[in-house]
Amino acid sequence: MAGQHHSDPAQPITNILDDPNYLRWSSVMKSFLKGRKLWRIVTGDKPAPVKRQDETDYSFADRLEYWDSANHRILTWFTNTYVPSVNMHFNRFDLVKEAWDFLTSRYTFADLAHQYQLLSTFNHLHQESGQSIDEF
Template sequence: MTGKDDSIQLINNHLDRKNYMYWSYVMKNFLRGKNMVSYVTGTKAKPSVPQAENFDLLIDAWETDNSKVITWINNSVTQSIGMQLAKYDTTNEVWNLLEILYTQSNFAKQYQLECDIRALQHNDQSIQDFYAAMSDLWDQLAQTESKELTDFEPYIVRREEKHLVQFLMALHSDFEGLRGTILHRSPVP
């Protein structure tokens, strides 16, 4: 039985310029599962000592794995981003470029996510789809928080109350009665 060729395997999460933090988290975990994360970190460097035993085999194996990882990365980014990567030969170069291009300061990322949350409106979506979209933004925002905050229970309670307020504010006007009922409940759900 032959081994399965997974070199064209796809990552379901695509980098789209706004979600670098989450994309890099998903991609690193995927690569850890494939025992290939050392290619993006640069710790698995291209063999460079021609006198080494089996040098040709080592080079071939490195180039094969490096190409697999580059393919996986290309399959998980938008086409316009992928086109920027074509001039790089190593996974580490590709990874570093993406990090430079799409890493925002925490403050800038927080600002953008808060703007996106405020702009999100229920409109004609189902409640489930709307909640999923808002939850995605909340999760990205939570990734920008310091460890001290995420370990502090009163902060977590306050954050969840804030999420409920944001969700209720963005609900379609058809839900005004439900919104009022929830706001006047004690304790708040």
Template sequence: MAPRDDSLQSISIQLDGKNYAYWSYVMKKFLRGKTVWGIVTGDKKKPTYEKANNYATLLDSWETDNSKISIGYDTTKEVWDHLARLYTQSNFAKQYQLEFGIRALQHNNLGFQEFYAAMSDLWDELALTEPDVLKAFKLYIDR
């Protein structure tokens, strides 16, 4: 019996155009777990040295991994870069939107678990909009 290929197993977060930062964070972790993140970043390059003894095997493996996540593009890196350009908003606009959502959520009639889950999602997305340069400052982190 052949091993089960769960490479197309989905993640729980769906990209909706407003949650790109959070979605990309979750997707990056998912793709790392599937050992194909190097293809997305372009670090794991398509084999080109045709005289190598295992060239056909390496090429087949790379093309198989690449085809698992590329749709409408030649490489998964092109897909990832396209999504980043399409959905990345300025941090200020995204932060404002998330902070507004956090304040607005306080007025909803949700159960505790629903409220906590929704609030946690918004806070997680907000944390992803912080510039990396601020994350290096201990005073900023300890606030």
């Protein structure tokens, strides 16, 4: 990733998210967004602006448009780095925070289920009599 220059902003990272590589994808995406000062929109620490009492409609509309533009730019980057099977879940999200939270819960759960399955398989393995340790 370091030293690479991406001229197309719609293709920011080369890591494509599909089920087994969520941790790698999320790490690369998080770093990418932090580098563009957009991470706080994802975490919800920088929510959509609320109109201030002393603010003109025009000024507020400007701030809201700026925030919404960033939110949708991130959603587009997400969409461009998913495999189609992941992408179909994302039509319903309008907020990048919701999309990120959904992914986190989905893949954390999937990862735990996968770990359980591996553990279960491992526990059912046993060395047959006469079987060398290498064969086992």
